[in-house]
Amino acid sequence: QVQLVESGGGVVQPGRSLRLSCTASGFTFSTYGMHWVRQTPDKGLEWVAVTSYDGGSKYYADSVRGRFTISRDNSKSTLYLQLDSLRVEDTAIYYCAKSSIAVAGSKFESWGLGTLVTVSS
Amino acid sequence: QSALTQPASVSGSPGQSITISCAGTSSDVGGYEYVSWYQQHPGKAPKLMVFDVSNRPSGVSSRFSGSKSGNTASLTISSLQAEDEADYFCCSYSSGTTAFVFGSGTTVTVL
Numbered sequence: 328q329v330q331l332v333e334s335g336g337g338v339v340q341p342g343r344s345l346r347l348s349c350t351a352s353g354f355t356f357s358t359y360g361m362h363w364v365r366q367t368p369d370k371g372l373e374w375v376a377v378t379s380y381d382g383g384s385k386y387y388a389d390s391v392r393g394r395f396t397i398s399r400d401n402s403k404s405t406l407y408l409q410l411d412s413l414r415v416e417d418t419a420i421y422y423c424a425k426s427s428i429a430v431a432g433s434k435f436e437s438w439g440l441g442t443l444v445t446v447s448s
Numbered sequence: 449q450s451a452l453t454q455p456a457s458v459s460g461s462p463g464q465s466i467t468i469s470c471a472g473t474s475s476d477v478g479g480y481e482y483v484s485w486y487q488q489h490p491g492k493a494p495k496l497m498v499f500d501v502s503n504r505p506s507g508v509s510s511r512f513s514g515s516k517s518g519n520t521a522s523l524t525i526s527s528l529q530a531e532d533e534a535d536y537f538c539c540s541y542s543s544g545t546t547a548f549v550f551g552s553g554t555t556v557t558v559l
Contacts, residue, residue: 371451372486372494372537374548388546422493433482433541434499441493 329353331423331439338445343413349406349423349439357381357401360426362435363408365419365444375421376408380429391417413446420444452477452538452551459557460528468554470521470538476549478519482541485514485523489534497536498523525556533558 335347349361363375376387376397385397396409406423420441426432453471460466470477470485477483483501486494496505498514501521511526521540525532538551 371552372539372550374539374546374550377547386547390546427499431547433480434484434496435486435494435539436496436505438493438495 329425329437331425331437333421333423333439333442336421336442336444338447339413340448341413341415341446345410345413345444347408347410347421347442347444349408351404351406351423351425354425356399356404358429360428360430360432361397361399361406362424362426362431363395363397363406363421364424364435364438365417365421366441367416367419373419377426377431378406379431384430386431410444413444415446418444418446452540452549454536454538454551454554456552457555457557459559460525461559462528462530464528465524465526466528466556468523468525468536468538468556470523470540470551472519472521472540472549474519475544476540476542477516477521479543480541481516483514483516483521484539485512486537486539487534488537494537528558530558532556 330352333349362377378397394412398407422441423439424435425437427436485498488494501516502514536554542549
């Protein structure tokens with residue numbers, strides 16, 4: 328049974344940084360692409376980033392490119408999202424989601440419960 | 449990229465069928481067979497209900513079906529049940545600079 332558990336959220340001031348983690352279990356983490364998706368307070372979902380199974384390919388949404396970095400440690404079955412230069416509009420629940428294949432795929436097959444990031448002065 | 453356009457709310461009585469639309473462009477919905485739908489109950493994570501326009505994951509009820517015509521995708525829920533009351537989001541692969549774009553979300557109410 329796939330389990331994804333996010334952590335690392337919290338309250339941070341604009342311009343500061345935060346690192347989110349997503350610990351995976353129940354599947355062979357090293358063979359699947361992984362995504363980050365966020366949900367803002369008005370309930371809208373927004374795709375953030377994806378990494379291929381080996382971390383060799385990474386893609387980002389326009390809204391976070393150059394500020395956020397996705398990475399993974401397959402030895403720890405853990406996905407990361409480094410959030411730099413945070414803005415008020417980055418306030419959201421951040422979910423990690425599993426792809427169905429080794430790269431981005433066409434769907435978000437399983438989701439974690441999310442971790443809340445609040446950017447406020 | 450702009451979000452895909454969904455109606456804010458759709459309602460129906462138990463046993464009825466409802467359809468949720470998801471309007472995009474030729475760069476996303478119309479250009480690829482990569483539309484997926486997600487159900488989200490309050491305070492819960494989204495759940496995949498339909499993928500690649502019309503396929504259901506194992507374990508999802510056959511009451512949920514997807515289709516697409518041109519730049520608009522649709523999710524139909526037949527024999528509506530109280531447990532179907534939730535938010536529904538569509539998503540499509542996009543050829544733009546952001547790889548995936550979501551719909552604005554539709555709240556389904558069972559009367």
